[in-house]
Amino acid sequence: MTTVGFERFGFDSEVPLDALRSIYLRAHYVRSANATSPKPGEKTKEELESDAIYYPDSRSISYSTLTRFPPVKLLSPEKRKRILVTGGAGFVGSHLVDRLMLLGHEVTVLDNFFTGSKTTVGHWVGHPNFELVRHDVVEPYMTECDQIYHLACPASPPHYQFNAVKTVKTSFMGTLNMLGLAKRTKARFLITSTSEVYGDPEVHPQHEEYWGNVNPIGPRACYDEGKRVAETLTYGYHRQDGVDVRVARIFNTYGNTYPVMNPFDGRVVSNFIMQALRGEDMTVYGDGSQTRSFQYIHDLVDGLIALMNSDETRPVNIGSSDEFTIGEFALLVRDIVEKVQKEDGTAPARRVQVIYKPLPTNDPQKRRADTTRAKQVLEWQPRWTVRMGVEEMVRYYKAKMAEGSI
Numbered sequence: 001m002t003t004v005g006f007e008r009f010g011f012d013s014e015v016p017l018d019a020l021r022s023i024y025l026r027a028h029y030v031r032s033a034n035a036t037s038p039k040p041g042e043k044t045k046e047e048l049e050s051d052a053i054y055y056p057d058s059r060s061i062s063y064s065t066l067t068r069f070p071p072v073k074l075l076s077p078e079k080r081k082r083i084l085v086t087g088g089a090g091f092v093g094s095h096l097v098d099r100l101m102l103l104g105h106e107v108t109v110l111d112n113f114f115t116g117s118k119t120t121v122g123h124w125v126g127h128p129n130f131e132l133v134r135h136d137v138v139e140p141y142m143t144e145c146d147q148i149y150h151l152a153c154p155a156s157p158p159h160y161q162f163n164a165v166k167t168v169k170t171s172f173m174g175t176l177n178m179l180g181l182a183k184r185t186k187a188r189f190l191i192t193s194t195s196e197v198y199g200d201p202e203v204h205p206q207h208e209e210y211w212g213n214v215n216p217i218g219p220r221a222c223y224d225e226g227k228r229v230a231e232t233l234t235y236g237y238h239r240q241d242g243v244d245v246r247v248a249r250i251f252n253t254y255g256n257t258y259p260v261m262n263p264f265d266g267r268v269v270s271n272f273i274m275q276a277l278r279g280e281d282m283t284v285y286g287d288g289s290q291t292r293s294f295q296y297i298h299d300l301v302d303g304l305i306a307l308m309n310s311d312e313t314r315p316v317n318i319g320s321s322d323e324f325t326i327g328e329f330a331l332l333v334r335d336i337v338e339k340v341q342k343e344d345g346t347a348p349a350r351r352v353q354v355i356y357k358p359l360p361t362n363d364p365q366k367r368r369a370d371t372t373r374a375k376q377v378l379e380w381q382p383r384w385t386v387r388m389g390v391e392e393m394v395r396y397y398k399a400k401m402a403e404g405s406i
Ligand SMILES: O=c1ccn([C@@H]2O[C@H](COP(=O)(O)OP(=O)(O)O[C@H]3OC[C@@H](O)[C@H](O)[C@H]3O)[C@@H](O)[C@H]2O)c(=O)[nH]1
Pocket: 155, 156, 157, 194, 195, 196, 250, 251, 252, 253, 266, 267, 268, 269, 271, 272, 283, 284, 285, 286, 290, 292, 326, 359, 360, 363, 364
């Protein structure tokens, strides 16, 4: 595979895969201060990259910023859109931002950096097409824009349960504020909802007409019910005020971010990969018979962009329908990590073991996306197999660990 994205509904989302990889797979150097210096006038590779030099004696670190940005497409003013991405410094947001920037659009990122990090989009700071605003969407925000991707909300179960009240508030107030902005500016509004609106589903696989089975007072409710009410608001503004809306229900997604997908994110894919790479036991919750289907981040970004630019106002599932039990998935990740270690000649003496921990309350027993609608109306379906995506992610984390940056 050499590209991601495609031309659809008059919007071209295709970029070379290597252009994206050059961002998130770029070596993030932590050099030693006493490493040999380049000769005067000599351009080093590092001068074109953000850099961090660690001084062990004083335990301090000095940063330099990029001197050159990745090349972006030059679009005519009619084609260039002003795009607001809330939560643009998060895992999904930063990948979406990379793609929209490479495609040549003007991108404004709003983020409160609660779970996102400035470093995920730091490589665009200073670019004339880019703005980064520290802002919490629970407060109103005014700007002019053509499209709003509303992603802001913690999405990993340990994060969204950390402050349940704030999670509900973010979903409700944040969505209300961004819909108000869409109404005033007549911008098209896309909200990233979630497969968690189906709760612990009684219908399998989950299609968009299913109303779900959510415990409204359980520990996951802040996220599940928060997203459900956010969808309710979205369709309220659509019916009452004619706001042009799109609703993506995102299923489990994994992938790397620059500089790292938070290895302490708490979700299963990063947990398993980090544990296997560190030679620690892999923690399966419950007996591992619960199922999930996992999609790679580039497929999700393709789906979000296709949905935004389509005419579909009904909710659309964006996810994989390749279903694994979590027990099977742990073994697959271990296999891939071992393959990569073997190829690199770093196979450990001891094989990591799978251990079992208690199942979190209300953990959905089965989940698989029914993506019939996405296929029909967006002509979208995942292109990355789990093996391809997980292997890319393993190589990335392994390189970061070798550098000492995680
Ligand atoms: O170390 C771990 C972590 C998780 N798990 C299990 O793996 C499964 C997946 O867990 P994750 O935390 O990755 O994600 P969940 O499916 O529970 O929730 C996710 O659903 C879809 C998205 O909207 C959200 O990003 C997230 O809430 C669960 O059954 C969980 O109990 C483990 O077995 N071990």
